Amino acid sequence: MELIRIGVLGITSAILILIIKNHRPEIGLQISLVFGAMVMVFLASRIRTVLELIEVYVNRANISGVYIATLFKIIGMAYITEFAAESCRDASQNAIASKIELAGKILIIITAMPVITSVMNIILDLL
Amino acid sequence: MDIDLIFRIAAVGILVAVLNSLLTKSGREEQAMMTTLAGLVVVLLMVVKEIANLFDTVKALFDF
Numbered sequence: 001m002e003l004i005r006i007g008v009l010g011i012t013s014a015i016l017i018l019i020i021k022n023h024r025p026e027i028g029l030q031i032s033l034v035f036g037a038m039v040m041v042f043l044a045s046r047i048r049t050v051l052e053l054i055e056v057y058v059n060r061a062n063i064s065g066v067y068i069a070t071l072f073k074i075i076g077m078a079y080i081t082e083f084a085a086e087s088c089r090d091a092s093q094n095a096i097a098s099k100i101e102l103a104g105k106i107l108i109i110i111t112a113m114p115v116i117t118s119v120m121n122i123i124l125d126l127l
Numbered sequence: 128m129d130i131d132l133i134f135r136i137a138a139v140g141i142l143v144a145v146l147n148s149l150l151t152k153s154g155r156e157e158q159a160m161m162t163t164l165a166g167l168v169v170v171l172l173m174v175v176k177e178i179a180n181l182f183d184t185v186k187a188l189f190d191f
Contacts, residue, residue, distance in 0.1 A: 009130055016137040023144035026167060030174045031136050037174075037181040038132070044184045051188070069190065076189025080182065 006039055029091050040083055047075075070115055074108050081108075132177065136170050143167075 013035045017028040051072060058068050081104030088097040143166030150159035185191075 005130075009133065013133050013137075016133065016140075020137065020140040020144065023147070024140050024163070024166075027136065027140035027143070027170050030170050031133055031140070034132055034136060034174050034177050037177045038129070041177075041181050041184050044181075044188050048188055072189045073191060076185050076191060079185055079189070083181070 002042065006042070010035060010039075029087075032090055033087055036083060036087060040079070044079075051075075067115055070111060073111055077104060077108050077111065080104075132173060136173055139166050139170050 013031050017031050020031070021028040055068065058065075081100060085097040085100045085104070088094075088100060143163055146162045146166075147159045150156070150162060
């Protein structure tokens with residue numbers, strides 16, 4: 001049911017953008033930004049239920065919480081990076097979009113550093 | 128999912144476009160520029176509020 005509303009809203013905002021594009025292109029971009037933000041906010045509440053499900057099974061398998069917290073943080077960072085980069089690409093600013101994506105990748109690697117080091121230690125111990 | 132936000136922004140955009148062409152036709156270019164900027168600021172306020180809401184939700188959800 002929600003999907004229908006999102007689809008219809010997307011189509012109407014696309015039409016509205018087309019109307020406004022040739023007069024005021026900057027406001028057209030802002031309509032797509034607002035639509036993107038609203039859909040992402042709506043999806044965030046849905047993703048929460050998925051994350052809680054994962055958390056339940058992680059606790060049952062008693063994996064240490066550090067890895068899961070890092071995983072959630074990385075998902076959040078990817079979420080925001082994708083939103084920002086696509087919005088800039090929508091405004092035909094590909095250079096800015098690629099810079100945002102590069103920053104997102106590097107910051108994600110930095111957040112994943114502890115997990116990588118622990119995995120490396122385990123592997124080195126095996127050898 | 129407040130749908131009226133998008134229609135409000137579209138309405139402001141169309142209003143500014145019409146006012147702009149009206150003012151330029153009647154020879155007052157600088158006032159046309161002022162209305163454009165005013166409309167842009169109003170729309171920006173709405174957009175920034177919505178994006179701030181998005182970032183707060185993501186931060187709360189993924190416990191940044």
